[in-house]
Amino acid sequence: MKILPSSVVFLRFFVFVLPLWAISFSGISQQINRGAQVFEMNCASCHNFKEDGIGPQLGGLKGVVDKQYLIDFINNPKGMIDAQVARAQDKFKKFKSYMPGFNHLDPQDIQDVIAYILEKPAPKLPNTKGKLALENPIVPKIAFSGETINLKKVIQFPITNSTEPKTRINKMTFHPITKDRVISDLQGKLYLLNSKNELSEYLDISKYFPHFTNKPGMATGLGSFAFHPLFAQNKLFYTTHTEPEIKGPADFTYGDSLRVKLQWIITEWTLDDAKSATVQGKSREIMRVNVIDQIHGMQEITFNPYAKVGDQDFGLLYIGMGDGGALEQRRGFIPNNIEHAWGKVLRIDPLGRNSQNGKYGIPASNPFVGKKGLDEVFAQGFRNPNRISWLKDGRIIVSNIGQRNIESLYLLQAGKNYGWPLREGTFAIDPSSTTNTVYPLPKDDAKMGYTYPIAQFDHDEGNAMMGGFEYTGKAIPALRGKYIFGEIVRGRIFYIPISEIKEGSQARIRELKLRLEGKEVTLKELSKSNKADLRLGQDAQGELYIITKVDGMLYQIVPNE
Structure with a gap:
């Protein structure tokens, strides 16, 4: 060999x-x-x-x-x-x-x-530094109020998704002139629903923006919309949508070394005819914001419906800008910075031009103008301010979706800090160890200057807060004086009495049960899904509606028979 x-x-x-x-x-x-x-x-x-x-x-x-x-x-x-x-x-x-x-x-x-x-290794155990974590932060349960509201089926929206949710119906308001109900689908469509419950397509923004994306899900797509208070005269309305990665120069960035998952864009539309049943006109981009992940984006844009011409707040656009999933990416410094746009409610004048990009205005009354902080910021400290609405007395309520423990409602006031990412509701969190655990507030908390919720619940009750409205309709007198809101996943409906809303204390939340065609029901049962994906809407008469995004059903809250 x-x-x-x-x-x-x-x-x-x-x-x-x-x-x-x-x-x-x-x-x-x-x-x-x-x-x-x-x-x-x-x-x-x-x-x-x-x-x-x-x-x-x-x-x-x-x-x-x-x-x-x-x-x-x-x-x-x-x-x-x-x-x-x-x-x-x-x-x-x-x-x-x-x-x-x-x-x-x-x-x-x-x-x-x-x-x-x-291939991914187990994470290192968080260092809790001897802190006493709270297993059940809010012990008292939300009680049934003894009141039941009656639902009436209105319409099922066209299917736009091959898998659940079958639609991505997200927001409902009304047309300032025709009073038709206007409803958005995150897939890119805006619908008009007239008094005869006839549905028509008002706008499909995917036809206007070649980079429009509604993937991945989790609130990407057509985020929100709002009509200018002078729409009948100036024919202006506004939309937000997402585009992937960097498709245009951003007005707000957080560092070149960090990834950009999506961009959120605010667009101003000028219609040829304000009364037209379809959008015909031109558009211009007024703001573009980078986000590090696809969650907690630009969930809301809206105007103060009670402000009059000459009021300081008239014609100013409020923007609910989440933290973009920054904390999940271990980038808590992004929202925890008054010079940044994320985790904030912003306020701009879309008709002005004194912003840095020259496409919108900075209201002189914004709290950080001339001080340390971003001029556009109205208030800070939010994880996901998904809905903003006004009470008839002029106060503003913001709903905030929490992390792993607390869902909360806040009274929005200029310059206030609502705590995120160092607070979740009335509890402390430690982003340096784990954001999934809450602790009692420290003894010296008062010196931190945080503002706490007017109402909150923990995840024993529900997984995600959905903001709503003060009932201003006439059909159901029993709902007057109540702010109606809900829980997204389980589809529960709650209220707090407006008389109990006071900064510095939490109003007691009561649950409303639901009835359809004489039978007590739940939205999970009606949608035949374990995630109802609840949304709330309001029409020109102040009457309230419930949407289950998972199946695209619209229900109106009507008088009990």
């Missing part, structure tokens, strides 16, 4: 064996890279690898969770929970909501994303 020199053996190994290993390694690397892309598109809004978010963190699963379990759960999470699979049930009990199924994904995409997930 011929013995080859060791150098020849090594050379043959290098030439013939090593390339096979390299090819295999390259294939695994490519799969993980593809999985990372699938994860960013479909999973990152709810999951990360550092700590729990909307859903559980996914680091350290290799060797702990069977791959087949992950495949089955991604395809049909509800089925796994209903089948009493222990791990699935455990997560459901902890997070109190169902993950949507992703069986529409290509099987290879699922394999790729699982490969990516299983």
Whole structure:
């Protein structure tokens, strides 16, 4: 037998064996890279690898969770929970909501994303520094008020999604001239609903903006809209929408080294005819904002409906700008900076031109004009200020979606700091350790200068706050003097008496039960879904409406029979 020199053996190994290993390694690397892309598109809004978010963190699963379990759960999470699979049930009990199924994904995409997930190590345990975490921050339960409201089906909107939610109906208000109800779908459409409940398309902004995106979900797309108070004269209205990554120069940025997941854009539309049943006219961009993730974006734009010509607040556009998911990305400095736009309610004059980009105005009455802070900021300290509405007495209520514990309502006042990312409701959080835990307020809290909610509930009661309206209609006298709001996931409806709204204390929340066609119901039952995806609307007469986004149903609250 011929013995080859060791150098020849090594050379043959290098030439013939090593390339096979390299090819295999390259294939695994490519799969993980593809999985990372699938994860960013479909999973990152709810999951990360550092700590729990909307859903559980996914680091350290290799060797702990069977791959087949992950495949089955991604395809049909509800089925796994209903089948009493222990791990699935455990997560459901902890997070109190169902993950949507992703069986529409290509099987290879699922394999790729699982490969990516299983490569991620377990996160380091947070350093709580000996603090006493609160397991149940708010012990008293929300009680049934003893009152039931009656619903009437109005219309089901056209299906715009192949999977749940079947529609992405998000906001309802009314046309200033025709008084038709105006309803938006995050997919890019604005609808008119006339007095005969006939539906027509008012605008499809996806036809106007080539970079318009409504993917991934979680509030991307057509975010909000508002008519100028002088719409009948100037024919101006405003929309917000998302575009992917950097499609234009941003007016608000947070550092070149950090990623830009999306951009939020405010557009001003000038109509040819204010009474037209479809949008015909021209548009111009007035503001563009980078966000680091797809969640907690520009959830609301609105004008003060009670301000009169000559009032300081007349014609000023309020903008609810969330933190963009910054804290989930361990970038708490983004919202926790008065020089930044994120985690704020902004206020601008769209008819002015003294802003830095020259496309809108800065109201002289804004609290940080001439002081340290961004001129556009009206108030700070929000995670996700998703709705802004006015009481008849002129006060402003903002609803704020919390992290893992507290959902809250605030009285909005100029210059105030509502605490995020160092406070969640009336509790402290520590972003340096974990944002999923709340603690009692420190003894020296008063010197911090934070302003606390007028009402709040914890996640025993619901997962996400949905702001609403003071009832100003005439059809249901029992609702007068009440601010009606709700909970998005479970679809519960609440109210607080306006007489109890006082800064510095929390009004007691009461629950309203629902009845349809003489039968007591829940929105989960009506929508046949475990996530009702509740929204509230108001028409020109002050009457209230309930929307279940998951199935696109619109209900009106009507007098009890």
